[in-house]
Amino acid sequence: MKNINVRESIAAYSFLSPALILLGLFLLLPVLMAIYYAFTDYYLLTPDNRQFVGLENFIAIIKDPIFLQSLKNVALFVVCVIPVQIGSALGLALLINKQRRGNLFFKVAFFAPVVLSLVVISVLWLYLLNPSEGLINVILERVGINPQPFLTSPDQAIYTIVFVSAWQGAGYQMLIFLAGLQNIPSSVYEASKMDGANKWQNFIHITLPLLKPTSILIMITTLIAAFKLIIQPMVMTQGGPMNSTMTPVYYIYQTGFSDRLIGYASAMTVVFGILIGIVTFIQSKVSREDDS
């Protein structure tokens, strides 16, 4: 009996091994290396001369105004993008949940931005939002509104990126919401109809509560993805104007690969990783408390 168990677990592990090796090689190992480098003065061009510097990098981080600014920016981004993106995803899902003519067309149209590369999307919006002759400003001018410096004003740039990101990402969450909506048994709605509930009451008391597991999943994935913001600012604003769209991941990339300060960049990833961990932990705590 025992023999069979051992053989079975060997078989199980050998089936798992490709995944485990990949995970270890490309996820676990880099994480451990980053933690180690965070305590060294690793300069990209002199890999052999790295020295242990203790907490020096972490002390420098606390005093780094650009890193702190980038944390502020990404926090603002997350706080804005989550309601906008999830709200519009839910709205779109509700719209296409009903059987209508041309539903497939709308499904594809809403999902299309997800399929496109983020770089393409960013370049596209860069043209649309051009202050001098971009389509959006031309339209605004016709309506009598002054041209807006969407991406070139330090006060507007981050919100423009919020909008573009939500526009790009909402299609994906829409599909997940749609699956969640279609999992709600129609018998529940029929029962509420008998009780005389109107559409709004249906939505508040049936649809939303039953969508909760889906919403939690979407919240967590969107949150983590939002923290990793880099491509849109990289392409559209290069972190400017005046660092107003600089994000931690972009700053880490810049420090590591153009300034070649791998040690310092690693320390920032460690700090940033811990911060994301804390936020995710709080979020899952909060959503679990709601359950009970």
Add this chain to the structure above:
Amino acid sequence: MKKFMILIVCSFLVMITTACSGEKASSDNKNEVSLWVHTSKETAEGKAMQKIIDRFNQEYEGKYSANIEFIPRSGSGGGYEDKINAALTTDTLPDVFTLDGPNTAAYAESGMIAPIDDYISNKDDLLPSIIQQGTYDGKLYAVGYSESGVGVFYNKQMLKDAGIDLSTLPTVDDPWDWNQFMELCETLVNTYDVPAIDMGLNDKSEWLMYAFSPFLWSQGGNIVNEDGTKATGVFNDEDSVKTMNFIQDMVEKGYTTKTPVEKAFQTGKYPMKFTGSWTIAEMESSYPDVEYGIMPYPTSPDTNKLVSPSGSWQYAMSATTDKKEAAGALIDFMTSTESLTEITLANSVLPAAYSVVEEVKDKVSPQMNVLIKQNTKTGHARPVLPEYPQVSRTFQQTISNVTYYEKNNDIQKLLDQKAAQMDKALK
């Protein structure tokens, strides 16, 4: 199905082992030199390089031979530099490779590249800006094989229509200062009611450093001190303030704009554009009907000294190579008058040596000749500092911030702040 799975697992393992084994770029043969370049085989530059290597192999047959490997770069050269960095970590650098001008100091400081003073036979012929760019700590580490430059491109018809006599425009020998240049801008803005010049202020990358630092040098200022250890006291001095004021005035008075219309100069919407030799090629191929000329850089009214940007990719020798003689011979061959002329004409770039200037002078357009003359006489290399990336980015941010004149009225305060930021990187 089972067999299929085994196949997948096996091929995966093979993949890992081959990926890890890593090939050494340099061969074991003492006289065979390997060369990495950042362009693609299909470009004019790549083709010219291949021809030069073929000639080298012919001329040195039996003595040395060279292999060229093309590693096309993506975007701003990141892909190629990643490959160099990876090769450095795994100790698989080639014997000779190309590098961008601003990387000289970092590579030399880290001991990646070796001094090549002793191998270059035509040092006196190379332009001062080329020597300046390749020299670190008193030794020559790299030799640029071409030059670049920027000037004020102007649309002849548009200037004429605005009532400007083209024969009074400035030349390299008799440049205009900032005030004269701004008067021209004023006339053009009044005539056309658009920004007079596209200065590329929407480009928040190296361009802002490359194209705008000459204004500071013309004023007599600098970015960091002589030994490259401090920016405070230099970058926030009176000269910097004056220079930044000029740039801010250009934006504030509407002579130029942070958000230029795409291709505005090429399509005749703006009368002038601040751009480099690459636009000459673009005008020739895509906008042959536009008649344009090139003016030199405007100079500071205090000094009236013409300074123009320069810089390019260069050849350098890996410090770890055990074939110094052969590698040195290859670099010397590739930077000889004949090789440099070949690459200059093929790629329509500016020449890197005096003898090459003489060779190509009669074969290139009059516009190109303005840039060549300006570069030969006044080209200034970017600072050769190991911390160049940080210094350059801070300079770019300074220029970008200055253009937001409503938020940065106090230029002194901004410069104090930015100089301190540079100091942090320079420590």
